Amino acid sequence: MATSRELSSKLIRDYDDDEEVWLTHYSSNHQILLVGEGDFSFSCSLASRFRSASNICASSLDSYDDVVRKYSKARSNLATLKRLGASLLHGVDATKLHLHPHLNSRRFDRIIFNFPHAGFHGKETDSRLIQADGEIHVSHKDKAPFCHWNLEELASRCSLVLTQCVAFEKSEYPGYENKRGDGSRCDKPFPLGECTTFKFAVSRVAKEIYAEKVRWRETKERESKLLIRFSGVPLDIYNRERQSMLTRTSYPRRYTGESPERRPLLWQEPFFLRSSHQLYGWEGGRTMSTSTGFHHLHTEEGRLIRQRNLSIYHPYHCRR
Numbered sequence: 016m017a018t019s020r021e022l023s024s025k026l027i028r029d030y031d032d033d034e035e036v037w038l039t040h041y042s043s044n045h046q047i048l049l050v051g052e053g054d055f056s057f058s059c060s061l062a063s064r065f066r067s068a069s070n071i072c073a074s075s076l077d078s079y080d081d082v083v084r085k086y087s088k089a090r091s092n093l094a095t096l097k098r099l100g101a102s103l104l105h106g107v108d109a110t111k112l113h114l115h116p117h118l119n120s121r122r123f124d125r126i127i128f129n130f131p132h133a134g135f136h137g138k139e140t141d142s143r144l145i146q147a148d149g150e151i152h153v154s155h156k157d158k159a160p161f162c163h164w165n166l167e168e169l170a171s172r173c174s175l176v177l178t179q180c181v182a183f184e185k186s187e188y189p190g191y192e193n194k195r196g197d198g199s200r201c202d203k204p205f206p207l208g209e210c211t212t213f214k215f216a217v218s219r220v221a222k223e224i225y226a227e228k229v230r231w232r233e234t235k236e237r238e239s240k241l242l243i244r245f246s247g248v249p250l251d252i253y254n255r256e257r258q259s260m261l262t263r264t265s266y267p268r269r270y271t272g273e274s275p276e277r278r279p280l281l282w283q284e285p286f287f288l289r290s291s292h293q294l295y296g297w298e299g300g301r302t303m304s305t306s307t308g309f310h311h312l313h314t315e316e317g318r319l320i321r322q323r324n325l326s327i328y329h330p331y332h333c334r335r
């Protein structure tokens with residue numbers, strides 16, 4: 016249910032007859048929570064684009080005093096946000112959002128944590144604060160060691176499932192300055208290089224989806240190894256080997272986690288209803304397609320299936 020703040024922000028918006036404005040994935044109609052802000056320049060960039068910040072709740076782990084001491088532009092960024100109507104919070108620990116008195120009754124369409132690399136281990140955003148169709152966005156560097164964190168697996172332990180990966184481009188957020196956030200050079204930027212925004216949705220069966228994806232990837236890897244081994248080999252030999260490989264891999268013809276108790280859960284799951292068909296090629300929402308893309312390998316359809324799957328299953332390839 017919408018809180019009074021959300022309602023009043025909507026009313027003001029309706030009254031002003033504001034047009035919806037977008038900045039990349041973010042709309043002036045979204046209720047947005049930002050956690051782990053540095054000098055608040057990212058929040059400011061959104062607010063400047065929206066010409067209002069009444070839909071923005073921007074927060075930092077640091078206290079107000081620490082923020083203005085650490086970052087030279089923090090004071091003016093915070094003043095701008097306040098003038099545009101943002102809620103500003105300090106001392107907000109992203110691992111304990113549900114305990115925060117100003118946050119625990121609110122529901123957001125987007126929760127954003129940019130570059131949480133000062134120690135992101137496990138639950139750093141809370142799925143309880145997100146709308147049913149909301150998203151949690153974590154932007155992160157692609158380079159090692161950051162790409163080894165396996166955000167997807169960490170998130171799955173918090174009932175979050177990866178739905179999309181998109182390239183993060185700092186230039187799309189005018190005024191944003193990424194900050195180290197810690198130590199004597201806390202106000203300095205860190206080299207961004209290639210970065211990705213990982214989008215997560217809430218799913219009660221996130222762990223199962225993740226496990227299924229891992230199995231699926233392994234099968235795909237085995238298939239591509241087989242393809243390489245058999246390139247140029249006559250089709251009948253290839254088919255025989257393919258058949259024996261499929262038998263050995265015991266690829267799940269039906270979704271293995273499906274039990275009579277879980278079936279309704281899968282159906283109710285908003286994420287499943289929205290995207291499992293595209294993700295898994297499921298038929299009727301329950302049965303996993305018997306195709307691994309394998310028998311389409313030499314067709315245009317197969318190429319498209321593989322391309323689509325790559326963009327979903329291999330975050331670091333999706334931009335290419």
Ligand SMILES: C[S@@+](CC[C@H](N)C(=O)[O-])C[C@H]1O[C@@H](n2cnc3c(N)ncnc32)[C@H](O)[C@@H]1O
Pocket residue numbers: 050051052053054057075076077107108109110128129130131132133134139192193194195196197
């Ligand atoms: C590398 S800095 C990035 C700062 C800012 N998001 C940006 O993009 O410039 C990492 C930030 O994560 C914050 N942080 C670390 N652990 C946190 C936690 N548990 N909850 C909230 N923020 C946290 C730090 O205070 C720091 O501001």
